[in-house]
Amino acid sequence: MEDNDLLKVRLEKIAALKAAGVDLYPNDVKPQNTTAQIMAQFGDTDSETLAQLTQKFSIAGRLMAVRSFGKAAFVKIQDRKGQMQCYIAKNILSEQDFFIFKKLDIGDIIYISGKLFRTKTNELTVEVESLRLMAKSIHPLPEKWHGLTDIETRYRQRHLDLISSPAVKEIFYRRSLIIKLMRQFMDTHDFLEVETPMMQPRAGGAVARPFKTHHNALDQELYLRIAPELYLKRLVTGGLERVYEINRNFRNEGISTFHNPEFTMMEFYWSYATYEDLMSFTEELFGFIAKNIFEGLKFTYQGTEIDMTPPWRRLTVKDALLQIAGMDPADLTDSTKAIAFARKAGCDAKETDPLGKILMAIFDEVVEKKLVQPTFVTQYPVAVSPLSRRSNTDPEFVDRFELYISGREIANAFSELNDPADQRDRFVQQLKEREAGDDEAHEMDEDYIRALEYGMPPTAGEGIGIDRLIMLFTDSASIRDVILFPLLRTKQE
């Protein structure tokens, strides 16, 4: 299924260019300027001053528009930072260069050089003195005005999306900036950036289904990691004390506007800190990013103003269930009552489930979407937190929080469980749930317990979903809009 006629025309042009001795894919010219740099430097310079300039400028990029008058033309060249208008005139170019210009198509990569001037309408423009074809394009680009709107094509052929939509390009520039800012913030606070295994013999550190793979030489099953947690805490035990990792996690679960099977997470561990320290730290980190991007702590996400001014709301899971879900205090301690409430709220709950799990199912169904402004939900049931430290005030709950913004979980953090005996008990409990049919329950990890037995300092750790954070800071409705190549089903012909 090829665009036959359009392709044929371009192939004829290629033949004509070749016959005239034109190299279609040279690599011997380097542009000395970018469109953005010229604009920044001469955007305010008047015509008279420009006319005095003897300096030549050269830019390269994709030909995006041609307005031709026969013997002259205005064209737009787009490079990584923007677009610039250029003026082509037959009496300025060499005969060969003008011949090449006439054979160009929108979408070709070209190089031009010349002097700057202002047009009648005062637009800063390069008067082209010489021109090179740098790479021939044989497929037509999306329409110039509407651009590319077909969502499937946008994700499958992201190059077309990036070429035709400056707003998309802007999102990925901002994504890079946000991650840079996070690194800067962590480095400033004396955290060490590390990399831990993506392929693990046991997929631990979170509650999720893993992807499975196989190493041939070792003849061993391996899992793509669902979290780096257990490795990062080994490093804390090893004395690194403050570590962070920004990298991909893989979870073999459904795809939605908030879930991609591979997603980016920043996880960090901070010795001698508690989950309460992490709340303040998170407020500072998010504030640091927001101030750099928005020059303030308030911004709009999908039509709703989000205010990141600290301190953020803090409430316990229990209080959230009482105040927001409208549960009765008796429902929180009685499994039968909790199950009845859960069923009424429309979530499944099995009689065999521990109470804590049932409560969290109600939380996810009823409370989550109502937490629009930044909110730390604290004190999770121990049953759903196999790696968190028990609370000193109530051992059935743990010193943990999840951060919700715009009704979505953005971060998960807790004071780490560093008592190896308790950790073993938790793993044993998880094994029981696995045997009861919960294939997401955590596996036993003897190596990890052994590491804890050497003594891990009291530590707090946090994971922040980078893609979701970037959605928030780019006002994106879908996680696919902040991931360059989101997973799609392979198309079969």
Next chain:
RNA sequence: GGGCCGUUAGCUCAGCGGUAGAGCAGCGGACUUUUAAUCCGUUGGCCGCGGGUUCAAUCCCCGCACGGCCCA
């Protein structure tokens, strides 16, 4: 996994039981200061795929594929 929606020219979209339309892009022509340039002319379609209903299907029905949104 379920529900709803979409798939028509390279792109953006109309059409809707009687055999395919527009704009942009392309091609030919005019034009040396345009800004989605303009003006004249013009090429281009397995109407996602497979069945069915019908004298006749892009249109109605069923299935499939891919995508979107919502739900689990």
